[in-house]
Amino acid sequence: MKWKKTRPRGPGRRAASGEESRRRLIAAARAEFAQQGYRGTTIRTIAERADVTAAMVHYHFGSKHGLYLAVIRDTLEPVIATLQAGVQGEAQLADVIRSYMQLLQRTPELPLLIMRDVLADDGAMRESFIRDFAANAGRQIRALLEREAASGELREDIEPRFAAVSLLGMAVFPFLARPIAERVLNIDYDNDSLAALIDHTLRLFNEGARP
Amino acid sequence: MKWKKTRPRGPGRRAASGEESRRRLIAAARAEFAQQGYRGTTIRTIAERADVTAAMVHYHFGSKHGLYLAVIRDTLEPVIATLQAGVQGEAQLADVIRSYMQLLQRTPELPLLIMRDVLADDGAMRESFIRDFAANAGRQIRALLEREAASGELREDIEPRFAAVSLLGMAVFPFLARPIAERVLNIDYDNDSLAALIDHTLRLFNEGARP
DNA sequence: TTATTAATTAATCAGATGTTTAATTCGCCT
DNA sequence: AGGCGAATTAAACATCTGATTAATTAATAA
Structure with missing residues (x-):
C-alpha cells in the first residue's frame, strides 16, 4: 500500500x-x-x-567545482558592468570609486569570494579569475587614472600604477576587514557612515592628510 | 628475524x-x-x-586546531613586537608604516594567514585573533594617529578612525592582492620597488594626489 | 492517452580525513 | 645496568565527502 x-x-x-x-x-x-x-x-x-x-x-x-564557477560568474557580473560603465561613460574617477564601494556594501560576500580565490594558489581557478575579471577591472582603473593624469589632474610625481593599487586598497580593505574594522576601529557600515567613509577616501586620495 | x-x-x-x-x-x-x-x-x-x-x-x-593556534601565535609575534616598539619608542607614523610594510614583504604568508582567519566566520578562532592581536594592533595605529592629530600634524577634518583604515588598506592590500597586482597592475616586489611603493604610500597619505 | 523527457530523491560507494591506540626506540637519571 | 618517561611510528577507526546510480514523479510532446 x-x-x-x-x-x-x-x-x-x-x-x-x-x-x-x-x-x-x-x-x-x-x-x-x-x-x-x-x-x-x-x-x-x-x-x-x-x-x-x-x-x-x-x-x-x-560537480561542486562547476557550481563554484557558476557562483563566481553570477556574483562578478555586476562588478564588471559597473566598472565598464564607468570607463565607457567617461565618468569621473570619484564617481567610479563611489559606485564601486556602494556595490561592495550591497554585496558583502563579494570581497570574501574574490579574496579566497585570489589567495588560494591552487592554480586553475585563479588563472581564470584573472583572465575573466581582474585583468579587465585593472585595466579600467588604470585607464581612468591615466586619463586623469593626461588632463593634468594628478600630480606628476605620482606613479599611476601605485596610485591604482593604493586606491583599490583604500576602497576594498574596509569591506575585506569588516569584522575587524567594526570591532577594533569602531567603523560602522550603515548608509550614512559608508557615505562618510567614501567622502573621506576620495578626499584623502585627492588632498592628503597633512594640513 | x-x-x-x-x-x-x-x-x-x-x-x-x-x-x-x-x-x-x-x-x-x-x-x-x-x-x-x-x-x-x-x-x-x-x-x-x-x-x-x-x-x-x-x-x-x-589536534589540528591546536597546531593552527600555535602557527598563528608564532607568526604574529614579530608583528606585535614591531607595532609595540613603534608606539612605545614614540616613533613617527611614517617609520611604523615603513617597518610594517617591510615586515609584510619578508613574511609573505602573513597577510594570507591573517585574512583567512578574519574571513572565516567559524567563531572561536576569530574571537581569539581579535583579542590577542587585532585589538592590540588597531589600538596602536589609532594611538599613533591621535598623537599626530593632537600635535597638529593631521588635518582637522579627517576622522582618525577613517584615516587608520585607509592607511591600513594602502599598506596591506598590495601584499594581499599580490598575485593580481603583479600581473594586472605590473607591480614589482623586489626591494627597490617596495621602497618606492612605501615612499609613494606615505606621500599619498600626507599630501594627496592632486597637484 | 501514451510515450518521452526533465527534475528530483534515496541509497550507496570509494576515498579521504582527524583522531586514537599499541608498540617501539632512545635518552637520561639513579 | 636498569628502568622510566619522552618521542616516534604504523595501523586501525569512525566519520565525512564528492560522486554515482536506480527509482520515481511531473510536465510535455505525439
Whole structure:
C-alpha cells in the first residue's frame, strides 16, 4: 500500500521549473563559500540550505567545482558592468570609486569570494579569475587614472600604477576587514557612515592628510 | 628475524630532541595553511612536509586546531613586537608604516594567514585573533594617529578612525592582492620597488594626489 | 492517452580525513 | 645496568565527502 498523502517528500519532478532550484543552489552556495571557503563547504550543506538534495548539485552543475564557477560568474557580473560603465561613460574617477564601494556594501560576500580565490594558489581557478575579471577591472582603473593624469589632474610625481593599487586598497580593505574594522576601529557600515567613509577616501586620495 | 639495518625508519625516539619536530611542524603548517587554507590542508600533508608522521601533530599540539593556534601565535609575534616598539619608542607614523610594510614583504604568508582567519566566520578562532592581536594592533595605529592629530600634524577634518583604515588598506592590500597586482597592475616586489611603493604610500597619505 | 523527457530523491560507494591506540626506540637519571 | 618517561611510528577507526546510480514523479510532446 502506498501512502501518497502522508509521505513528506519523495523523488520526482516538482511543480516549480528546474531553474528555480538552480537559482536557490547558487544563492546558498554563494553564502556558504563566502563564509566557510570552498573546501570548508560541503555540497550537503549547500543543498540543505537550498532545500534540495545533494544530488541536485551534480544534476545542475556537474560537480561542486562547476557550481563554484557558476557562483563566481553570477556574483562578478555586476562588478564588471559597473566598472565598464564607468570607463565607457567617461565618468569621473570619484564617481567610479563611489559606485564601486556602494556595490561592495550591497554585496558583502563579494570581497570574501574574490579574496579566497585570489589567495588560494591552487592554480586553475585563479588563472581564470584573472583572465575573466581582474585583468579587465585593472585595466579600467588604470585607464581612468591615466586619463586623469593626461588632463593634468594628478600630480606628476605620482606613479599611476601605485596610485591604482593604493586606491583599490583604500576602497576594498574596509569591506575585506569588516569584522575587524567594526570591532577594533569602531567603523560602522550603515548608509550614512559608508557615505562618510567614501567622502573621506576620495578626499584623502585627492588632498592628503597633512594640513 | 629483525632487519634493524635495512628498515627505513621505524617507531621510537629520535636523536634530535622533540623540540625540533615541533618547530618543523609549525613551519610546514604555516606554509600549507597560508597556501591551501585551514580546511584545505590535511595533517598528513603537513606531516609529510615536516618529515614526521601525522600522529606527531596530536602528540605535540593535541589536534589540528591546536597546531593552527600555535602557527598563528608564532607568526604574529614579530608583528606585535614591531607595532609595540613603534608606539612605545614614540616613533613617527611614517617609520611604523615603513617597518610594517617591510615586515609584510619578508613574511609573505602573513597577510594570507591573517585574512583567512578574519574571513572565516567559524567563531572561536576569530574571537581569539581579535583579542590577542587585532585589538592590540588597531589600538596602536589609532594611538599613533591621535598623537599626530593632537600635535597638529593631521588635518582637522579627517576622522582618525577613517584615516587608520585607509592607511591600513594602502599598506596591506598590495601584499594581499599580490598575485593580481603583479600581473594586472605590473607591480614589482623586489626591494627597490617596495621602497618606492612605501615612499609613494606615505606621500599619498600626507599630501594627496592632486597637484 | 501514451510515450518521452526533465527534475528530483534515496541509497550507496570509494576515498579521504582527524583522531586514537599499541608498540617501539632512545635518552637520561639513579 | 636498569628502568622510566619522552618521542616516534604504523595501523586501525569512525566519520565525512564528492560522486554515482536506480527509482520515481511531473510536465510535455505525439
